[in-house]
Amino acid sequence: MHPWVGAGPDDRRHLLDELGLDSLERLFATIPQEVCVDRVDLPPGQDEDTVRRALAAVADRNLTLSSRPSFLGAGVYRHIQPSVVDAVLSRSEFFTSYTPYQPEISQGTLQVIFEFQTLICQLTGCEVANASLYDGATSVVEAVLFAHRVLRGKRNRVLLAETVHPVYRSVLATYAGAVGLELVVVPPGSDGRTDPGRLRDEQACCVVVQSPSFTGVVEDLPAIAEAAHASGALAVQVVAEAVSLGILAGGGAFGFDAVCGEAQSFGVAPGFGGPHLGFFACAEKNVRQMPGRLAGETVDADGRRAFCLTLSTREQHIRRAKATSNICTNQGLMALAATVWLEALGGSGLRDLARSCLARAHELRRRIAGLGGGWRLAYPAAPTFNEFLVEGPGGGDELARRLADDGVLAGLPSRRWGGTWPDGLLIAVTECNRAADLDALVAAMKRLS
Amino acid sequence: MSVPNDLSYTRSHEWARVEGDLVVVGITHYAQDQLGEVVYVELPEVGLGANAGEELGTLESVKAVAEFLSPVAGEVVEVNERLAEEPNLVNEDPYGDGWLVKISGALEEDELLDAEAYKELLAEESH
Amino acid sequence: MRRRALRDEPPFFELNPRRTVRQGHLLPPLDVPDLDPAAVLPQSLLRAPVEDFPDLGEHEVVQHFHRLSQLNYAVDEGLYPLGSCTMKYNPRINERTARLAGFADLHPLQPDDQVQGALALMWELEQALKAVTGMAGVTLQPAAGAHGELTGILMIRKALEARGDARSIVLVPDSAHGTNPATASFAGYEAVEIPSAVDGTVDLAALAELMNERVAAVMLTVPNTLGVFEHRILEISELVHRRGGFLYLDGANLNAFVGRALVGRMGADAMHINLHKTFSTPHGGGGPGAGPVAVSEALLPHLPVPRVVREGDRFRMVWHDPNSVGAMRGYAGSFLILVRAMTYIRSLGAEGLRELSDVAVLYANLIRHRLRGAYHLKYDAPSLHEVVFDDSVQATRDVHNIDIAKRLLDYGFHPPTMSFPLIVHGALMIEPTESPSPEEVGAFCDAMLEIAREVERDPLLVKSAPHDTPVRRIDEVRAARALKVRWQPEQG
Structure with a gap:
């Protein structure tokens, strides 16, 4: 018998006796024989030590980011991981509990969600934030559907900056097709920024920009919000590198109607793509159109402060066919990771961390700009945070491959999914990239020129 | 369950009362009791035209959402603005301060239930 | 607690x-x-x-x-018998393997040759889920069960479009979980209810009447939310397919027959599998889940991208495919959840999986047997991994399922599911899973029986519960009326 099954053979016999049954098979009599098998086609089970060794061997076939100087970003970032984060995540009171539908025995989870919502509000400049969404890509889908609902379904077009992450755009295209929304993609100008003048459309329910953008460029958010509102559309900011919010103001401060994106940077491992942490924030007046779970403060029968899920009637288990969304389960454990990470750093720590990323990125930018040999910045005049686009002696694919052969994960080929921007390398720098990493990359680039 | 004699009722538990040229609409004592404490009322925009039986808005409690339907054909001329801040009025005074909308239109008595018929409906539903 | x-x-x-x-x-x-x-x-x-x-x-x-x-209840605290949620033990080895640097410290956009181990693991999990379901293919992409449902229904829509057959309706039993109609509606279909027969299964005559050439798919949960197996599943799937529709099975209750029966043989075209239920990945206080979808031959061309393909002994990630339904979320899946599920399946193997459904069903029937004198059982048909009682006996003393639930907290147990199935008023849906000891299951039954006696003796004691929890009953009305969803400093 297996240790994860609670009743042994004797136990099972006793329980069957109590039920007056002579065999377990009797309990399954309602399943037609035609659909049953004696044994599914899987190998026999194994003990813990064997399984762990085997999986460690599989893991060893991968090249980890920490094993090389790595500058891969493009929406998934490597940041420091204080030990307290995993220590808290490993507490079974958190990771083996479920959605806090019974608030009396879930105050821990509920207060964490409330703190997470507050932190997201503080950073995005918005009034309300939900308990999290699947990931950055689906948060953009949710933001667009939100805007469509706020305008009562009267406008079916979406103006989408091309510099919104291509993976997010491809996911949005899947859902837009399903619900009948038209996507109009607006390419960036030659300076890498999205021209607010091209974001006016009386048919659009929303204007969606990412800042810092896929190519790392910080957009002119106040002008973009103004352009969107001039034609009656909602303004949506996508944030893929949440650490940028340590020094850049969130769109809420400039009148953006929704700020959404990916908060993997806050203490969540890159993990080959997931689980990550989508977030969503908006103005309080539109809270009833907001997707996802929400924790609120209230009191218990003794009048003491307590928390519970609220406005649940927007959700599918009550609203059924009229729910605001069905892709909005939260990522509770990831939201916990982000909350612990942010609180461990503190307000000053987050700012200092963001400044550290900025300083390292700009140091690298400066050195690449002076490198010669075919290397140059794609957008030398554009404001950037910790990521920027570089052109070199060859296409992005070739550059990435040759630099990897030279021992450096130099960045993402920028035209992997097409795009009107130059074909080069998208380079991200975080506090994990020490000066020695920068030296290694610059040296390898020099060898290529 | 209170069922005032001077009102007309629908099978979906709205009431209607003639007030001059207008018809005042709310939900019944029974309906608010079934729904539980109302936390939010979504009211239509003034000017909305509706046929009898069409959805005008929704009422939310903590655990449920209910639509309310128009008992008559006509145009919404006024909504109860107080409910934005005091949704509990629907529970506390469903036939008075907890009214929902006023509609310009005439009551078609044949289509609606009188108090006796509505009481019978409630008796059936409680079985 | x-x-x-x-x-x-x-x-x-x-x-x-x-x-x-x-x-x-x-x-x-x-x-x-x-x-x-x-x-x-x-x-x-x-x-x-x-x-x-x-x-x-x-x-x-x-x-x-x-x-x-310290304010949270959890699976490691005691029985967590939420029906349809399969709150089983989360093995600790899963947490260790998911934290291996060779898995956690990988970027989803690294070139294929740097991540052959990760791709191999995803491919292996696909094969394992195909073996467990008897289906033709699997996508690991969906981030949760409801997301899997949507992925499945959109694949069905794509398949219908590909054959030039626009349909407008999805049929869903009245016993279904709320996500089913929500999914159908989101995908642009009208959700129409199929009434239940007296035993709680689908009314086949009613289905035959509703099943016409406008119906794109029928969504069923097997066993259904009462824990009752749709014993006429083969007739149902034959009917649905004969009229050109697709059969979607909700895999929320796979724990009832994993290792014993194959949904492929039931005629399913798609079924989502909740890795956080059957395959033991943690619920995490509400996510992250993972909802892979297994599909029949008919839907194979439409699986989402990106997906892993095997070429000899190498693996490759495919990002584009014109026949695909598209990308449902960023990247190929919640990879670290997939690592946990693969760890679980390797540990249990074929025999272990069958053993778990054996004991899960045995425990549920034990609870059914021990509680049936004290609580009313509306549907008496034999049930598998869960049992649905209701509060109609206790309601005569004005004690309702919510009160029983709150009183259970005082006894140190998580309450059952109450919000559905909608066809049972005052439902108490109990799913013990296979992992607790018989003594733990017995202690839960004792608590339920004691509460039933308390209802007779002192109903107010139950109605005013909980008495012994970190906070007392919560004012949820106030939370919704005076919305306070972020911390703000005290005024003045």
């Missing part, structure tokens, strides 16, 4: 009230020249310091979360 926090733990924002300088986490040393943000970024876009974002010492942070953790 037998434990209380020693004192209230204030929200983070009220800690370090004088906002003194304290050292949070130490950052790596700045070994490049420092840079003033205003030198390279427009001043107008920079943020002012965030107000009320205090700095704390590390011990203070750990204490904050430790104290909060």
Whole structure:
């Protein structure tokens, strides 16, 4: 018998006796024989030590980011991981509990969600934030559907900056097709920024920009919000590198109607793509159109402060066919990771961390700009945070491959999914990239020129 | 369950009362009791035209959402603005301060239930 | 719940009230020249310091979360018999394998040749889920069960479009979980209810009447939300396919027959599999889940991208495919959840999986047997991994399922599911899973029986519960009427 099954053979016999049954098979009599098998086609089970060794061997076939100087970003970032984060995540009171539908025995989870919502509000400049969404890509889908609902379904077009992450755009295209929304993609100008003048459309329910953008460029958010509102559309900011919010103001401060994106940077491992942490924030007046779970403060029968899920009637288990969304389960454990990470750093720590990323990125930018040999910045005049686009002696694919052969994960080929921007390398720098990493990359680039 | 004699009722538990040229609409004592404490009322925009039986808005409690339907054909001329801040009025005074909308239109008595018929409906539903 | 926090733990924002300088986490040393943000970024876009974002010492942070953790109930505390949620033990080895650097420290956009181990693991999990379901293919992409449903229904829509057959309706039983109609509606279909027969299964005659050439798919849960197996599943699937529709099976209740029966043989075209239910990945306080979808031959061309393909002994990620339904979320799946599920399947193997459904069903029937004198069982048909009682006996004393649930908290147990199935008024849907000991299941039954006696003896005691929890009954009406969803400093 297996240790994860609670009743042994004797136990099972006793329980069957109590039920007056002579065999377990009797309990399954309602399943037609035609659909049953004696044994599914899987190998026999194994003990813990064997399984762990085997999986460690599989893991060893991968090249980890920490094993090389790595500058891969493009929406998934490597940041420091204080030990307290995993220590808290490993507490079974958190990771083996479920959605806090019974608030009396879930105050821990509920207060964490409330703190997470507050932190997201503080950073995005918005009034309300939900308990999290699947990931950055689906948060953009949710933001667009939100805007469509706020305008009562009267406008079916979406103006989408091309510099919104291509993976997010491809996911949005899947859902837009399903619900009948038209996507109009607006390419960036030659300076890498999205021209607010091209974001006016009386048919659009929303204007969606990412800042810092896929190519790392910080957009002119106040002008973009103004352009969107001039034609009656909602303004949506996508944030893929949440650490940028340590020094850049969130769109809420400039009148953006929704700020959404990916908060993997806050203490969540890159993990080959997931689980990550989508977030969503908006103005309080539109809270009833907001997707996802929400924790609120209230009191218990003794009048003491307590928390519970609220406005649940927007959700599918009550609203059924009229729910605001069905892709909005939260990522509770990831939201916990982000909350612990942010609180461990503190307000000053987050700012200092963001400044550290900025300083390292700009140091690298400066050195690449002076490198010669075919290397140059794609957008030398554009404001950037910790990521920027570089052109070199060859296409992005070739550059990435040759630099990897030279021992450096130099960045993402920028035209992997097409795009009107130059074909080069998208380079991200975080506090994990020490000066020695920068030296290694610059040296390898020099060898290529 | 209170069922005032001077009102007309629908099978979906709205009431209607003639007030001059207008018809005042709310939900019944029974309906608010079934729904539980109302936390939010979504009211239509003034000017909305509706046929009898069409959805005008929704009422939310903590655990449920209910639509309310128009008992008559006509145009919404006024909504109860107080409910934005005091949704509990629907529970506390469903036939008075907890009214929902006023509609310009005439009551078609044949289509609606009188108090006796509505009481019978409630008796059936409680079985 | 037998434990209380020693004192209230204030929200983070009220800690370090004088906002003194304290050292949070130490950052790596700045070994490049420092840079003033205003030198390279427009001043107008920079943020002012965030107000009320205090700095704390590390011990203070750990204490904050430790104290909060003490207010939570969890699977490791005691029986968590939420019906249809399969709250089983989360094996610790899963947590170790998912934290291996060779899995956690990978970027989803690394070239295929750098991540052959990760791709191999995903491919292996696909094969394992095909074996468990008897289906032709699997996507690992969906992030949760409802997301899997949507993925499945959109694949069905794509398949219908490909054959030029526009359909407008999805049929869903009245016993279904709310996500089913929500999914159908989101995908642009009208959700129409199929009534239940007296035994709680689908009314076949009613289905035959509803099943016409406008119906794209029928969504069924097997066993259904009453724990009752659709014993006429083969007739149903034959009917659905004969009229050109697709059969979607909701895999939320796979724990009832995993290792014993194959949905492929039931005629399913798609079924989502909740890895956080049947395959033991943690619920995490509400996510992350994972909802892979297994599909029949008919839907194979439409699986989402990106997906893994095998070419000899190498693996490759495919990002584009014109026949695909498209990308449903970023990247190929919640990979670290997939690692946990693969760890679980390797550990159990074919025999272990069958053993788990055996004991899960045995426990559920034990609970059914022990409680049936005290609680009413509306549908008496034989049930598998869960059992649905209702509160109609207790309601005569004005005690309802919510009160019974709250009283269970005092006895140290999580309550059953109550919000559905809608066809059972005052439902108490109980699913014990296979992992607890027989004594733990017995103690739960004893608590339920004692509560039934309390209802006779002292109904007010039950109605005013809970009495022994970290906080008492919560004012949810106030939370919704006076919305307070972020911390703000006291005024004045």
